[in-house]
Amino acid sequence: MTELHATRPVVRLKPKAEARAIRHGFPWVYADELVTDRRTQALVPGTLAVLEDADRRPQALVTVNTQSKIIARVLDGNPDAQIDAAWFEARLRRALDLRERLFDAPFYRLVHAESDGLPGVIIDRFGDTAVIQPNAAWAEAHLDVLADALKSVAGIASIVKNGTGRSRGLEGLTEETVLLSGAVAGPIPVPMNGATYMADVMGGQKTGLFYDQRPNHAFAARLAKDARVLDVFTHVGGFALAALAGGASSALAVDASGPALSLATQGAEASGFADRFDTRQGDAFAVLEALGQEGAEFDLVICDPPAFAPAKPALEAGLRAYERIARLAAPLVAPGGYLVLCSCSHAADLSAFRNASARGIGRGGRRGQLIHTGFAGADHPILPQLAESGYLKSLFFRL
Numbered sequence: 001m002t003e004l005h006a007t008r009p010v011v012r013l014k015p016k017a018e019a020r021a022i023r024h025g026f027p028w029v030y031a032d033e034l035v036t037d038r039r040t041q042a043l044v045p046g047t048l049a050v051l052e053d054a055d056r057r058p059q060a061l062v063t064v065n066t067q068s069k070i071i072a073r074v075l076d077g078n079p080d081a082q083i084d085a086a087w088f089e090a091r092l093r094r095a096l097d098l099r100e101r102l103f104d105a106p107f108y109r110l111v112h113a114e115s116d117g118l119p120g121v122i123i124d125r126f127g128d129t130a131v132i133q134p135n136a137a138w139a140e141a142h143l144d145v146l147a148d149a150l151k152s153v154a155g156i157a158s159i160v161k162n163g164t165g166r167s168r169g170l171e172g173l174t175e176e177t178v179l180l181s182g183a184v185a186g187p188i189p190v191p192m193n194g195a196t197y198m199a200d201v202m203g204g205q206k207t208g209l210f211y212d213q214r215p216n217h218a219f220a221a222r223l224a225k226d227a228r229v230l231d232v233f234t235h236v237g238g239f240a241l242a243a244l245a246g247g248a249s250s251a252l253a254v255d256a257s258g259p260a261l262s263l264a265t266q267g268a269e270a271s272g273f274a275d276r277f278d279t280r281q282g283d284a285f286a287v288l289e290a291l292g293q294e295g296a297e298f299d300l301v302i303c304d305p306p307a308f309a310p311a312k313p314a315l316e317a318g319l320r321a322y323e324r325i326a327r328l329a330a331p332l333v334a335p336g337g338y339l340v341l342c343s344c345s346h347a348a349d350l351s352a353f354r355n356a357s358a359r360g361i362g363r364g365g366r367r368g369q370l371i372h373t374g375f376a377g378a379d380h381p382i383l384p385q386l387a388e389s390g391y392l393k394s395l396f397f398r399l
Helices: 003-007 019-023 085-102 137-141 143-154 166-170 211-222 238-245 258-271 284-294 312-332 350-363
Strands: 010-012 028-030 047-052 058-064 070-076 107-112 121-126 129-134 158-163 176-181 188-192 195-199 228-232 250-255 277-281 298-303 333-343 369-374 393-398
Touching: 019 058, 047 070, 085 107, 085 143, 107 188, 107 211, 121 143, 129 143, 137 143, 143 158, 143 176, 188 211, 195 238, 195 258, 211 238, 211 333, 211 369, 211 393, 228 238, 228 284, 228 312, 238 250, 238 258, 238 277, 238 298, 250 258, 250 284, 258 277, 284 312, 298 312, 312 333, 312 350, 333 350, 350 369, 350 393
Parallel strands: 010 047, 129 158, 228 250, 228 298, 250 277, 298 333
Antiparallel strands: 028 070, 047 058, 058 070, 107 121, 121 129, 158 176, 188 195, 333 393, 369 393
């Protein structure tokens, strides 16, 4: 045992817990798998500890939060690893190497949590500005070191901490969005798929833009030539702007958020698409029903809702919501047109989501061919051992 190992608290797996999963790369320990004696319960959320199996053999260096159902997250397979500036820089450099190979401009997801070896940490890059989501207690505790490493490795000038969302609540963390360094003058123009999107990194949803749909936007654009397009849950222009870049004759963007639609309109103007772009604010289900009553028809309809099933308890209700979306959207598609249905719910796997979508299309009086299944872009890598890291599904139907 090294001196560093000896100074760290130890947490231990229960006898029936599967230590082999940790050795094979699974990054989480659930609360019912860990011995939670008085010493473990007293650990401050985010404490670094050595994880041992039931036979007291060291397995990994973990971060512990007894307030979370994910009571321990693996930081390093080496129990003696030092979590310092050099450690963060090495993780960030490896992440950056991949993104620089993938993209010719610095607009992408730089860190995708466990998949990039930084559990609970999301970093989206917007040129020389980055937004960090520290969604785990350990990341909150090490935020200053992480931010400094980000400047050193990637040359980032301005860093925003976006401390909002369901994940932080599950970790017992408070919500706040603050500028950690540099300056942000307003929405940041982001070039993507031939369009310009406007990302509000200080006040927008999540980090201000969803990079994960980039390849699915591109596939939709291939179907959009001369098409009338309806983009429901558009956020800041999503599929609509990509479709217009692909030659769509018109695009109607629907969202409940007025500020998001304002950013979408700014993006359409910046892209030179303003004359072919329109918006409609309102509840998506209500707007779909109204469009049906109006007899509206589109050649390409896309529905990209928020997570209806963010966790297993919400799965049944979520699948019903996905089915309802498909049922309301299908009748709006012109014969021979295309319907794109998306889910970012990791609790709803591909098979369940595909079945719900097909039921909804059938209930909407239509039949469809599934021509393409899309997932998140390569800047959102999947950790094979962690199904939750592969959350996004986009189904392309020809009706």
